[in-house]
Amino acid sequence: MDMEKYDLAVIGAGAGGLNASFEALMLGKKVGLIDKYKPGGECTWSGCIPSKALIQIADEIHTAKKYGNIEINGKQILTKVRTLIETAHQAEAVEVLEEAGIDYLQGYAKFKNAHTLDVDGKEIQADKVIIATGSSALIPSIKGIETVDYLTNENVFLLEDLPKDLIILGAGAIGVELAQAFQRLGVQVKLVEMAETILFREEKDMAVELESILKEEGVECFTSAKGVEVTTDATGVTLTIEQNGEKTNLTGEKILLALGRKPNVEGINLDEIGVQYNHKGIEVNEYLETTVPNVYAAGDIVGPYLFSHMGGVQGKQAVQNAFSVEKGKINYDHAAWCTFTHPELARAGMTEEEAKSKYDGRVQVYTQAYSELDRAVVDEKTKGMAKVICDEEGYIVGASILGERACELLGELQVMKSLHIPFYKLQEAIHPYPSYSEILLQLSKEAYNNQ
Numbered sequence: 001m002d003m004e005k006y007d008l009a010v011i012g013a014g015a016g017g018l019n020a021s022f023e024a025l026m027l028g029k030k031v032g033l034i035d036k037y038k039p040g041g042e043c044t045w046s047g048c049i050p051s052k053a054l055i056q057i058a059d060e061i062h063t064a065k066k067y068g069n070i071e072i073n074g075k076q077i078l079t080k081v082r083t084l085i086e087t088a089h090q091a092e093a094v095e096v097l098e099e100a101g102i103d104y105l106q107g108y109a110k111f112k113n114a115h116t117l118d119v120d121g122k123e124i125q126a127d128k129v130i131i132a133t134g135s136s137a138l139i140p141s142i143k144g145i146e147t148v149d150y151l152t153n154e155n156v157f158l159l160e161d162l163p164k165d166l167i168i169l170g171a172g173a174i175g176v177e178l179a180q181a182f183q184r185l186g187v188q189v190k191l192v193e194m195a196e197t198i199l200f201r202e203e204k205d206m207a208v209e210l211e212s213i214l215k216e217e218g219v220e221c222f223t224s225a226k227g228v229e230v231t232t233d234a235t236g237v238t239l240t241i242e243q244n245g246e247k248t249n250l251t252g253e254k255i256l257l258a259l260g261r262k263p264n265v266e267g268i269n270l271d272e273i274g275v276q277y278n279h280k281g282i283e284v285n286e287y288l289e290t291t292v293p294n295v296y297a298a299g300d301i302v303g304p305y306l307f308s309h310m311g312g313v314q315g316k317q318a319v320q321n322a323f324s325v326e327k328g329k330i331n332y333d334h335a336a337w338c339t340f341t342h343p344e345l346a347r348a349g350m351t352e353e354e355a356k357s358k359y360d361g362r363v364q365v366y367t368q369a370y371s372e373l374d375r376a377v378v379d380e381k382t383k384g385m386a387k388v389i390c391d392e393e394g395y396i397v398g399a400s401i402l403g404e405r406a407c408e409l410l411g412e413l414q415v416m417k418s419l420h421i422p423f424y425k426l427q428e429a430i431h432p433y434p435s436y437s438e439i440l441l442q443l444s445k446e447a448y449n450n451q
Contacts (some may be wrong), residue, residue: 004103006032008319009117009126011109011268014041015308016132016299018092020315021102027323031102032126034109034119039092042134042153042300043308045085050157051177052340053084058184059342062217072186074162081157111269114292128294128322131275131282132315133268135261135300140169143229148237150230151256162187163253167239169227171198173339175258176214180341183219190220190250192241197223199339203351203387206402210345213383222250230255263301287327288318296322305335334418338407343370343384346410348417350398355389363397364390364450366423366443370403373442375434379404386439388413394422394447405436412440424448 008024010017013035021033033039043049057077064070090096094104107120117124137152139145151159153174166182168175171193179191191198191214198214198221199207211221225243232238236253263281275290275297276283282290282297289296296318299311313330321327336348349355355363366389371382384403391397396417401409416423426444431437 004032004122004124006030006103006124006126008032008128008130008322009034009109009124010130010132011035011117012041012132012134012264012299012301013037013039013092013104014132014134014299014311015043016134016301016311016315017041017130018315019312020130020132020298020319021097022100023316023319024323025101027319029323032105032124033097033102034105034107034117036106036108038089038106039094039097039104040089041308042136044089044092046154046157048308049088050081050085051153051174051181053081054157054185055177055181055340055342057081058181062184062342072162074185075160077185078157078159078161085157109268111273111275114273114295128296130315130318130322131268131290131295131297131301132299132311133264133301134311135263135281135306137257138260138262139257140227140259142227144231148230148232148255150237151254153258156256159254164188165190165236165252165254167192167237167250167252167255168258169239169255170258170260171195171200171221171223172258172260173199173337175256176210177340178256178258179219180214180217183214183217188218188220188252190222190252192222192225192227192239192250194226195223199345202339202345202347203400203402204353206345206385206387206400209384210341210343210402213341213343222248261300261306263303265301286329287321288314288330289321294322304332305337307335307337309337310335334414336410336414338410340407343381343403344406345400345402346406347400348398348410348414349396350389351400352387352389352398355391355398359391359397362392364392364394364447366390366446368439368443370439373436373439375436375438376404378434386443388423388440388443388447390423390447394424394451395420396423401439403436403439409436409440412437422447424451 007029009032165188183189197207225241229240237255298314298318300306338346367387370376370384381404386401389398399413424447427448431441
C-alpha cells in the first residue's frame with residue numbers, strides 16, 4: 001500500500017492546528033490533521049468553552065440570588081457544562097472537517113524524519129509540517145504534591161459534583177475566573193497567589209479592584225503567599241502556605257492547580273529531527289519556522305501569548321509562510337486578551353507603567369470610572385474603570401478596561417490601535433445612548449481636547 005502524501009501535515013487539532021488546516025485548504029493544499037483525541041484541543045475540551053459555560057451559569061445564579069433563594073444542583077450544572085462542550089464541538093467535528101476536505105487522523109504522531117510522520121504505526125509524508133501540540137497544566141514541585149488527587153483545567157470539568165470547598169493555587173486568568181465561578185455556585189474558595197496581587201501582569205489598580213470584588217463575594221484571597229507543602233486525608237486536602245514569614249494551613253475538599261502552562265514537546269521525536277526547543281516551547285524564527293526547514297510551529301507550543309485566538313493567528317500565518325514566496329510576520333504589539341470574570345478585565349497593548357517606561361513618561365493617560373456612565377448606573381454595574389494610554393501624537397499604545405462588557409468594548413479600541421487611527425478620531429463616530437460604548441466616546445473627548 002502506498003504511503004499517504006500531503007502538502008501539509010498538522011500535528012494538533014486545537015485552535016492553531018484547525019486554523020492552519022483551513023488556511024491551507026483555501027490555498028488548494030492537501031491537508032492531513034492529526035490529534036490523539038477529537039478535534040478542538042484544550043480550548044474546546046478543558047479551556048475556553050467549559051470555563052465560559054460554567055462562568056455563565058454561575059453569573060445567572062448570582063443574579064437570581066438577588067431576588068430569592070436558589071437551590072444549586074452541582075451535578076446538574078456540571079452535566080450541563082459537558083453538554084455545552086459537545087454542542088460547541090459540533091462545528092469542528094471530524095465529519096465537518098472531512099466534508100471540508102481535511103483528512104483527520106486520530107492517533108499519536110511522531111517524526112521519523114522532517115517529511116515523514118508515524119501515526120500509531122501508519123506512516124504519512126508531507127511537504128510541510130506544522131507542530132501545534134499546545135500546552136498542558138504546569139505541576140509545581142511542592143512537597144507532597146504527588147500524593148494528592150489534584151485538579152487542573154484538564155479534569156475539573158469532569159467532576160461529578162461541586163466540592164464543598166476548594167483551594168485554588170495560582171491567581172492568573174484561569175485561577176481567578178474559576179475562583180469567582182465556583183464561589184458563586186456555593187463552593188467556598190481559597191485563592192492563593194505568590195505575587196502581591198491577583199492577575200499581577202495587568203494594570204495594578206484594576207487587579208486590586210477586582211480582588212476586592214472577589215473578596216466581597218466571599219472568596220478568601222491569600223496574596224504574597226507561597227504553597228510549600230500539601231497533604232491529604234479522608235476529609236480532603238491541606239495546603240501549607242508561607243505568607244509574611246509565617247506558615248498557615250488551608251483546608252479544602254479539593255485543590256485546583258492553576259500555576260501556568262508547559263509546552264507539549266515530549267513524545268514527538270523533536271530531538272531526532274533536530275527541532276530545537278526549551279522550557280518555553282519550540283524555538284522559531286520571525287516567520288514561525290523551526291530550526292528544521294519546512295517544519296513550522298504555532299500556538300501555545302511557541303508563545304509568547306498562550307491564547308486560542310493567538311494560536312489561530314499564528315496557524316494561519318505559518319501556512320502563508322510555508323507556501324508563499326513572500327513571508328509575513330505577526331506584530332505582537334497588537335495582542336489583546338480578556339479575563340472573563342464579572343466584571344471582565346480586557347487588555348490590549350501596554351500597561352500604563354510599561355508605556356511610561358518605554359516612552360520616558362511622554363504618554364497621555366485617559367481614565368474614567370464606570371460610575372460616571374449612565375447605562376452602568378441604571379444597570380447597577382458601576383464597578384470598574386477604563387484606561388486608554390496614547391503616545392504624544394495621540395495613537396493608542398495600550399488600553400485596559402475593567403467593567404461590564406469590557407471585552408466587547410476593547411474591540412473598538414483594538415481596531416483603532418491596529419489600524420493606527422488616533423484615539424481622538426473616535427469623536428467623529430456617533431455612539432448610541434445609553435450604551436457602555438459611551439465610556440470610550442467620553443475618554444476620546446479628553447484626547448480630542450488634548451490635541
